[in-house]
Amino acid sequence: MTRQLVFLRLKHLLHVRIFFWFAAGCILLNIYIAGVTFKNRQYPAYTAEFARNNGIQITEESITAAEKLPDSDLKDSLIQDLYNCEDPWKDSTAQDIYNGLSDLVPLIKDQSLMQKKYDLLQKRIDTLRLEKEYQDLSCGSVTNDLYNSIFSMIMRLLTVEILMSAVGAAVWTAYEDQNAGAEQSIAVTRTGRRIQASGYIASLILVMGIWLAIGGTTILYLRRFCHLDSFLRSSLSSCYNVRLSGMMPIPFVSWIPLTGAKALFLHWMLQGALAFIFHGIAYALSLRQSSSLHTLMTMLAGAVLLFLAAYILVRNNAFYPFALSLWNPVMTAYLEYIWFTDMGLYSVIPMQETWISLTWIVITVWMICAGLKKYQRKDLKE
Amino acid sequence: MLRIEHVTKRYGKTEVLKDINLEMGPGIYGIIAPNGAGKTTLMKLIATLLFPTEGLIYWNEQEIVSLGADYRSILGYMPQKPGYYRNYTAFDFLSYIAVLQGIPHETASEKIRFLLERLNLDPDDPKKLKSYSGGMLQRTAIAQALLNDPQLLLLDEPTAGLDPGERVNFRNMLHDFSKEKIILLSTHIVSDIETLADRIIFLKDHAVYANDTPANIRASLNGKIYAVPQSAPLPDHAHILSEQPSENGTMLRVYSDDPLDGFKMLEPTLEDVYLMIYGAKK
Numbered sequence: 001m002t003r004q005l006v007f008l009r010l011k012h013l014l015h016v017r018i019f020f021w022f023a024a025g026c027i028l029l030n031i032y033i034a035g036v037t038f039k040n041r042q043y044p045a046y047t048a049e050f051a052r053n054n055g056i057q058i059t060e061e062s063i064t065a066a067e068k069l070p071d072s073d074l075k076d077s078l079i080q081d082l083y084n085c086e087d088p089w090k091d092s093t094a095q096d097i098y099n100g101l102s103d104l105v106p107l108i109k110d111q112s113l114m115q116k117k118y119d120l121l122q123k124r125i126d127t128l129r130l131e132k133e134y135q136d137l138s139c140g141s142v143t144n145d146l147y148n149s150i151f152s153m154i155m156r157l158l159t160v161e162i163l164m165s166a167v168g169a170a171v172w173t174a175y176e177d178q179n180a181g182a183e184q185s186i187a188v189t190r191t192g193r194r195i196q197a198s199g200y201i202a203s204l205i206l207v208m209g210i211w212l213a214i215g216g217t218t219i220l221y222l223r224r225f226c227h228l229d230s231f232l233r234s235s236l237s238s239c240y241n242v243r244l245s246g247m248m249p250i251p252f253v254s255w256i257p258l259t260g261a262k263a264l265f266l267h268w269m270l271q272g273a274l275a276f277i278f279h280g281i282a283y284a285l286s287l288r289q290s291s292s293l294h295t296l297m298t299m300l301a302g303a304v305l306l307f308l309a310a311y312i313l314v315r316n317n318a319f320y321p322f323a324l325s326l327w328n329p330v331m332t333a334y335l336e337y338i339w340f341t342d343m344g345l346y347s348v349i350p351m352q353e354t355w356i357s358l359t360w361i362v363i364t365v366w367m368i369c370a371g372l373k374k375y376q377r378k379d380l381k382e
Numbered sequence: 383m384l385r386i387e388h389v390t391k392r393y394g395k396t397e398v399l400k401d402i403n404l405e406m407g408p409g410i411y412g413i414i415a416p417n418g419a420g421k422t423t424l425m426k427l428i429a430t431l432l433f434p435t436e437g438l439i440y441w442n443e444q445e446i447v448s449l450g451a452d453y454r455s456i457l458g459y460m461p462q463k464p465g466y467y468r469n470y471t472a473f474d475f476l477s478y479i480a481v482l483q484g485i486p487h488e489t490a491s492e493k494i495r496f497l498l499e500r501l502n503l504d505p506d507d508p509k510k511l512k513s514y515s516g517g518m519l520q521r522t523a524i525a526q527a528l529l530n531d532p533q534l535l536l537l538d539e540p541t542a543g544l545d546p547g548e549r550v551n552f553r554n555m556l557h558d559f560s561k562e563k564i565i566l567l568s569t570h571i572v573s574d575i576e577t578l579a580d581r582i583i584f585l586k587d588h589a590v591y592a593n594d595t596p597a598n599i600r601a602s603l604n605g606k607i608y609a610v611p612q613s614a615p616l617p618d619h620a621h622i623l624s625e626q627p628s629e630n631g632t633m634l635r636v637y638s639d640d641p642l643d644g645f646k647m648l649e650p651t652l653e654d655v656y657l658m659i660y661g662a663k664k
Contacts, residue, residue, distance in 0.1 A: 002481075004481060005481060005482070008478060008481060012467075015469065177465075180465050180466065180467050180468070181463060181464070181465020181466065182464075182465035182466055182467060183465065184426075184429075184431055184459070184461040184465070185459070185460075185461060185464060185465060185479065185523070185526055186479075186482060187430075187431055188429045188430070188431065188454055188457055188458075188459040189454060189479060189482035189483045189530075190451050190454050190455040190482065190483050190484045190530070191451070191481075191482040191483075191484065192430075192451070192454050192482065193430075193450075194451075195482065377433060377447075379431070379432045379433060380426075380431045380432070381426075381432070
């Protein structure tokens with residue numbers, strides 16, 4: 001396989017305008033949603049301004065400074081938020097989270113793996129308290145609302161868009177010659193059966209380009225135009241960021257210290273890893289399946305079965321099979337809104353989503369190698 | 383030298399080719415069989431597009447699959463339904479194939495121009511392949527198969543879609559090209575290879591039925607082909623091969639193992655052989 005061939009395959013792909021229209025449509029959609037969600041909200045901008053002048057972390061001086069601000073409803077809200085700032089872990093521990101979750105979901109009760117996970121989480125909570133991360137202002141009382149809008153809506157939408165382009169580009173490229181009816185003419189050439197390797201690399205380059213474009217533009221827009229400075233600079237473990245897990249309020253805690261900006265960046269990186277994985281799986285399947293429809297339906301059916309399996313296993317209290325059933329890229333993508341947290345019943349080890357992604361990167365590389373090898377000895381009937 | 387040894391191809395329980403044994407040196411070989419007899423499958427097996435269920439194929443005593451790219455670099459193949467990229471010009475398409483064949487850019491441009499001109503196509507034609515006629519596409523596909531100057535050329539129904547003038551041009555071109563090379567040409571149009579092929583291979587019931595020179599194959603029917611008026615009574619053992627209108631009414635071309643006294647004996651043609659093998663009216 002030569003660089004020239006990868007370049008030529010990429011040229012083929014760049015002529016497929018639908019990828020550009022799709023990427024452009026995604027960018028517009030994301031910007032529109034982000035704009036509608038954040039643009040006209042005054043409080044984040046107000047807290048951002050306050051944090052710029054008085055620092056992110058809330059101190060006794062913060063309240064004094066806030067009281068000197070010109071009178072407004074926003075000022076009242078800010079002062080109320082500042083007074084409400086207290087250590088959310090003062091009266092609770094990681095063990096409490098585990099106990100609360102166990103009561104809601106008997107499946108995880110008395111599981112040593114889970115117990116171990118929450119022991120490790122307590123260490124992180126201790127550090128978090130020591131560093132006083134919970135004292136970050138972020139956007140005060142609207143912090144959790146912003147967190148949900150960004151990570152449960154916009155970033156999830158971004159994941160769907162990136163994964164769709166990954167699968168689309170893989171399937172289009174893998175079947176390009178077949179759909180043109182040129183597969184046989186190509187396969188009998190010197191490069192012939194190795195053509196799919198260059199197709200894989202070319203489509204991966206395109207996918208990564210789309211990932212950079214859609215993700216980069218969306219994140220840049222959030223950073224530059226949505227007045228989220230304070231949220232992005234603050235720790236996500238701010239005392240105002242309390243999420244609900246099985247209707248139980250849990251202060252946000254992540255395995256590593258995360259500011260809003262760092263979390264956005266890490267989500268984007270993990271989306272890139274998932275794009276690599278989904279693209280690779282789609283490509284490897286395409287090398288075995290007879291048509292693009294077969295490949296797409298196989299992937300769709302596989303995703304549905306994974307959800308079904310997880311649902312059945314949790315209902316039947318099969319802890320280990322359930323824990324195992326989560327070790328796939330589909331469930332990982334689905335659980336984006338709780339990435340880097342303890343993930344409740346959805347993980348058994350710290351940073352599970354990252355480990356799953358790394359595992360699947362290895363599996364994907366193996367699948368691609370096996371698929372390319374298989375293609376060398378595949379009957380090309382039509 | 384191409385050697386096919388006990389090659390069988392099955393899809394599930396369906397046997398598409400059974401126990402094929404062939405040996406080919408330089409020359410033009412015609413495979414004749416009706417549609418569905420396994421011609422294309424045999425071509426694809428030689429082209430390594432399909433893999434035998436049983437048996438092996440050798441090129442110069444080396445198994446072709448293990449030869450891989452080295453084998454494909456001496457191979458030219460024109461599929462039965464040649465595909466193309468709709469938005470390419472013929473020149474672009476052949477340039478792409480040249481890259482896949484590992485032909486250096488400078489050599490490739492020259493070669494593409496030569497082939498396109500030889501096949502009455504304009505190398506500078508800016509028209510995309512999607513606007514080409516069937517004949518033009520067919521000629522582009524022929525050029526693609528000849529691009530790497532192959533030692534083994536496989537042409538699956540190459541003349542389908544060509545007009546009579548183009549067919550003659552194609553035959554002449556093939557004749558010029560054939561020196562020291564193996565050309566395997568599959569067709570169900572007998573006239574395409576009657577004058578061209580050094581040997582003819584008939585496939586029947588998914589196996590090789592006959593493999594000989596055209597002269598020997600025709601000779602097998604010597605003294606057995608007659609011209610008989612339609613109105614004349616025919617013995618039961620006679621087979622009608624074809625009908626032709628003439629000044630004296632419709633004349634039948636008839637095959638008979640026993641002499642038909644009083645009727646004109648004719649020179650057998652390959653078409654007679656074809657009709658006898660694949661079924662003639664009794």
